[in-house]
Every structure is written in structure tokens, then in C-alpha cells.
Amino acid sequence: xxxxxxxxxxxxxxxxxxxxxxxxxxxxxxxxxxxxxxxxxxxxxxxxxxxxxxxxxxxxxxxxxxxxxxxxxxxxxxxxxxxxxxxxxxxxxxxxxxxxxxxxxxxxxxxxxx
Amino acid sequence: xxxxxxxxxxxxxxxxxxxxxxxxxxxxxxxxxxxxxxxxxxxxxxxxxxxxxxxxxxxxxxxxxxxxxxxxxxxxxxxxxxxxxxxxxxxxxxxxxxxxxxxxxxxxxxxx
Numbered sequence: 001x002x003x004x005x006x007x008x009x010x011x012x013x014x015x016x017x018x019x020x021x022x023x024x025x026x027x028x029x030x031x032x033x034x035x036x037x038x039x040x041x042x043x044x045x046x047x048x049x050x051x052x053x054x055x056x057x058x059x060x061x062x063x064x065x066x067x068x069x070x071x072x073x074x075x076x077x078x079x080x081x082x083x084x085x086x087x088x089x090x091x092x093x094x095x096x097x098x099x100x101x102x103x104x105x106x107x108x109x110x111x112x113x114x
Numbered sequence: 115x116x117x118x119x120x121x122x123x124x125x126x127x128x129x130x131x132x133x134x135x136x137x138x139x140x141x142x143x144x145x146x147x148x149x150x151x152x153x154x155x156x157x158x159x160x161x162x163x164x165x166x167x168x169x170x171x172x173x174x175x176x177x178x179x180x181x182x183x184x185x186x187x188x189x190x191x192x193x194x195x196x197x198x199x200x201x202x203x204x205x206x207x208x209x210x211x212x213x214x215x216x217x218x219x220x221x222x223x224x225x226x
Contacts, residue, residue: 031212042120042205042218046172050212090159096212100166102149103214107158 023091120217137206
């Protein structure tokens with residue numbers, strides 16, 4: 001979807017290094033989310049944001065931190081990457097007033113930790 | 115806490131036939147939304163159909179329809195006249211209290 005962009009699309013990194021994934025939206029949606037997708041687990045919520053500098057944890061938040069200094073950007077940071085964090089990461093946005101339309105998702109970032 | 119369960123890891127259907135994907139959920143909320151998303155090999159998440167819990171009428175979108183049983187907390191997806199392009203992962207999801215929670219997915223194969 002043109003209104004939400006994730007970068008990078010692919011990344012390979014070494015164990016123990018910090019990694020930051022970026023999500024950028026042009027829709028001015030209030031809510032932004034980070035999910036990870038793994039076989040057999042579906043998509044699991046890592047962190048989400050309900051406004052600038054307002055964030056909360058999801059079900060798999062250990063080892064991850066987030067920041068949102070502007071409405072349009074939501075960053076996901078792995079402070080010290082581990083092999084268990086090898087996954088596909090999706091960003092999503094939503095507007096609470098129109099939640100019946102579901103979320104809009106980015107194209108995903110495939111992260112490999114070696 | 116919300117939970118969403120998809121008990122069929124894989125399903126298959128022949129082209130032009132009908133297939134039903136199962137989903138059950140658990141929530142303590144009275145007002146919520148349910149969704150089915152499709153994920154083709156391109157990895158893109160595509161909204162297929164949505165259902166508002168307070169609406170008793172089952173949602174329909176062209177060849178896609180749902181069987182929403184609120185008391186049983188069941189939300190199955192029926193695909194009629196299956197096409198090769200329907201082959202994908204399908205995720206059931208439940209939304210309330212600002213969060214969308216997904217099931218583990220069902221991989222649908224479509225055979226000519």
C-alpha cells in the first residue's frame with residue numbers, strides 16, 4: 001500500500017548487533033503497530049503506538065523497543081539481535097474511527113540474524 | 115485476553131469448488147470486529163472480509179462469505195467457486211481494545 005512504507009525490505013545482521021527497522025506512513029493515522037510473523041505462530045504483536053511518544057507492549061515485546069517522535073514514523077529497535085529474532089516484521093496502521101476497515105499493512109521486512 | 119484459533123494448518127480445494135476455513139475466538143468484550151486477511155506469496159496482507167459483532171447478518175464480499183456464530187464464538191470463511199488466485203495463507207483476526215490479534219493461519223492450496 002502506497003500509504004505505508006517499511007525499510008529495509010531485507011536485512012541480514014550478526015548476533016549481538018543493534019538493528020532498527022523503520023515504518024513510515026503518509027495517512028496521518030493515529031495508531032501504528034509492529035508485528036512479527038513466524039511459521040506456526042501467525043502474526044504476533046510486538047509493540048504499538050497510539051500517538052506521538054505514546055507506546056505500549058504487545059505479547060512478544062521482550063528484546064524490542066520502539067519510538068515514535070513523529071506521527072508518520074514508528075521505529076522498531078532490536079538492541080542486541082539474537083537468532084530467535086529472525087523473522088518477517090510487519091508494520092501496520094489504523095485509525096480508530098475507521099477500525100471497521102481493518103488495518104493497512106506494510107510490505108514487511110525479512111530480518112535474518114546469523 | 116483475546117485469543118484466535120485456526121485449527122486447520124492446511125486446506126486444499128479443487129478449482130470451482132467451495133471450501134470453508136474455520137476460526138474460533140475468545141473475548142470478554144461485547145463490541146468487537148472480526149476479519150479475514152489473505153497473504154499471497156508476495157507477503158502482502160490483504161483484507162478479505164470483515165464482520166462487526168453487533169451485526170447478526172453474515173458479511174459477504176463477492177465469492178467470500180462468513181458464518182458468524184456469536185454465541186459459539188465462531189467465524190468461518192467460505193470461498194465459493196474457488197480460483198487458482200485464491201491460493202494463499204488466510205488469517206483470522208479479532209479486534210478490540212486497540213489491538214488486532216491473529217490466528218496462526220491456514221494455508222489454502224487450489225488444484226486445477
